[in-house]
Structure formats: C-alpha cells, structure tokens
Amino acid sequence: MKTAYTLLITQEFVVFNLAHGPHIYLWKELHVGNMSDGDEQQSLSQSIKGRLQEGVQNSVFKDKGLLDPDTVIDEDRIVGRDQQLDDIITYLRPALQGNRPPNMLLYGPSGTGKSLIINAVCQQVQELANAQGDRFGVIRVNCQTIKSHDRAVYRLVESAAIGVGVDPGVPESGVSTDQKLNRFYEILSENFDSVIIILDEVDLLVGRQRDPNDEPAYSKLLYQLSRASQLGRIEGDVSVAALTNDPRFMENLDGRAESSFNPQDIVFPDYDANQLQAILGRRRDAYRDDVLEDGIIPLSSAYAAQDHGDARKAIDLFRKAGEIADRQGEDRVREEHVRGAQKEAERDRTLTQMQGLSTQKKLSLYATAIVPVYSQRNLNAVPSTVAYRVYQYITDILDTDEKSRDSYLRYMSEAETYNFVTSDKRGRGYGSGVHKEYTFVDDPEVVAETLQSDIRLEEIENDEDLIRSVVNAQIDDFFDGK
C-alpha cells in the first residue's frame, strides 16, 4: 500500500510530511536509496536495469573481449609472423624430446607480437608435453615495474609457486636474495622436467644503480638463471626467453652474462598498414554484423602504422571507436569515431608526457602549437621566430615572466626529446640566414587544447580573437615582410 505524503525539496533536504510527522532526509542519501522498501525504489531499480540492458542490447559490440589488450587469442587469429613462429617452434621442440631449449631474445618495437607468439607456442608445447606425461612449465614475469634484482627474484618465486599451487616458502623481505633464489630452484626442480622463464620488458629491470657503470639488475639475473641451469643447480632443463624493445639490449649485458645467456635472436619488425588491416580483419567479429562502416579498419590501421606499426595501438583504436559509438548511442561505427578515438589517444599521450614539463616550457609549447591552429595559411612547420613572438605576446597578457629567445629554443629542444615536435633548419633565400622550424608529431590542436586546460589558460580564452590576429600578423610579417 502506498503511503500518502507531501514533499518539500530544498537544495539539501527533502521533507516528507507523513501522517505521523515530518521526516527529513538528506537529498544525496535519498538519491542512493534511503527509500528501501518503497515502490519508488523498485521503479528506480527497474529503470537502472532497463537502461543497463538497453546499453548491452544496443551495443555495437558482439564479443568485445576479442579487442581486450590481455586476451589470449586463438591461433587462427594470428596473422603472419610465420618466420618468428617457425624459429620459436624449432627452438622449443627439444623440450618435447627431453633436451634443453636454447635461451632466446625476442626483440622489436612494442605491439609487434613478441608476447603473443612466444605464449602461443609455449601453450602448444605445454599441451603436447602434458599429453606425453612430461612436466613442462612456463613462468612469466613482466619486469616493467620491478624495482630491484631482489624483487625480481621474489616475483619469480611467487609466479612459480602460484603456477604449481604451493606456498612461496620465503617471505618477500627479511631473507637474502640467495635464499629466495634457492627456493626458486627448489620449486623448479621438484615440479618440472623442463621450464621456460619468460621475462617480458626485461630491459626495464635496471635496479638501483649507484653508479652508471654498475651492472644492471637484468644482467645479474640473466647470468644467475643461465648459470644455475648449466651448473645443474636446477634438476630439470631451464631456458630463458627475454623480451625487449631495445635492439641494443645485448650491448648492456656484463661479459659473463652475455656469454652464459648467449641467446638465439628472433626479430619482430614493425607491421605495415596492410598487415595491421589483416590483424584487425581477423577480429572483425568483435562487432555485430553490419555495424562497421567500410573505412573503419583501414583508418585504424593507417593511424597505427604512422606510429611504427603497433598492433596494440591498432586494436585499441578499433575498440575505442566502438566505445565512442556506444557512448553516443549510435548503431554504426563511423570514421568520425575512429578520428575521435585517435584524438583521445593523442590527448592521453600528451597529458602523460607533459607531466614532466615546467609551466614556462608548457607555455612555449602552447605558443608554438597555436600557430598552425590559428594560421589562415596552410602551415605545416612553425618558424621559431613567429612562435617566439606569439610566446612573448601570451606572457604579456598573462602578465607572467618572459624568458629569452635562447631559453625558448632550449625549451623547444626539450619538447623535441619528448617527441612532441621535430625540428628542421631552413634557409630563407640568399643572404637571409637560416631559421629553425617545428613540426608537431601529433595534432597541434590536441596539444594546444590539452595544454590550455593543464596550465589553466582559460583566462586568455576571451582574448582568442586577438591572439588569432597576432598569430596571423606575425606569419604575414615573417613570410611577406622584409
């Protein structure tokens, strides 16, 4: 039965004048469900459920998991990489014949399939080994966030222990690294005939180096693991597969580590736009039938190909475009959604990289970015002279410190090392000298927008027309002036 009441809603309180006196609720509390036994609550739940279901039913995705960065895909979705597959199959075959596979070094830029291919082959070896009654194990550790050699050893213990369902048997701290290493060898000896240790992003395991000449942690670890196997400190066969983006990785290894690790190299080159299209094509069924416009896969691939052919990036764009379509309640994924996804990705990258810059550096970069954005001419490269004058004008309206032209050039060199811009020197004809010009790696509009909110430049929003005319006056002066 419904209760009769009158309602008074203020900004913060809701007053129910019930028969037995007023009841006052905080408006916020009420929103999260204080009327737990009322019809209103039921209809609110129904409406939330309805909206959730509507979101699921109307989604453009059929199997979004296929575009999840961590999904292990079936073999039939792997495109190309035949040479790398052949090599790794050849190197790992001995594991099925009672012999030790060689150590391996897989290198290539990020998103080129290193983890995918090694994991796919290891999975098959594991299935075959199980079928013939051999105990083959795979221990994976991503070294990206591991800060020291000791921590890396503990992570190996932990990963091995979880894999075989035993207690790590050593605490994370309070015992020596050697004790942890011994426990690791013990777990391996007791549980496996053959083991592959996959060290992903191995070059990031640098550890605490007091001196730049100190041996990096990865060098020490690779030495220990390869020696332990050679010296028989582990009963079964142990091989290490190290994955890295750094083609010069071996140059940084200590001599002893280099000679005991002594890996077989497997190179993973960049993908081109056609290969990326094929990779996305095999995951097309992540989407419902007929929701993808024709240009979606080529455009996502083209953007990712510009960025050294990173398959992860192509897949991310392909997924984010669908997420944008869903957010906008549209039933088709259009090219505009891919462009939106690319802008979001650039904005994220810009934001992350900008965190290290000081306000003056950000201002210099902002002044440079708005030149092509506001220019009436088709301007790809920004002359430093124009950008510096715009910088001066902006510091003037903001009433902030104005740094010298040399400082501005220095800040921009730093922006170059962060890969926001590339620079070139260009002559302006006989007797006119040489000037420096900057080209933005990402869309300068995105860089300018991101910087504008980051350094709270809202106060110059009102001066936008004025700044636009200053930019164009400076450009005209530079190109047409004497």
Ligand SMILES: Nc1ncnc2c1ncn2[C@@H]1O[C@H](COP(=O)(O)OP(=O)(O)OP(=O)(O)O)[C@@H](O)[C@H]1O
């Ligand atoms: N040849 C391929 N066929 C199908 N999918 C691929 C292929 N190469 C890469 N991918 C997909 O791209 C994404 C990135 O691949 P992967 O993680 O293997 O790259 P990586 O080279 O190990 O990168 P990183 O160096 O950053 O760790 C994964 O989702 C993977 O499934």
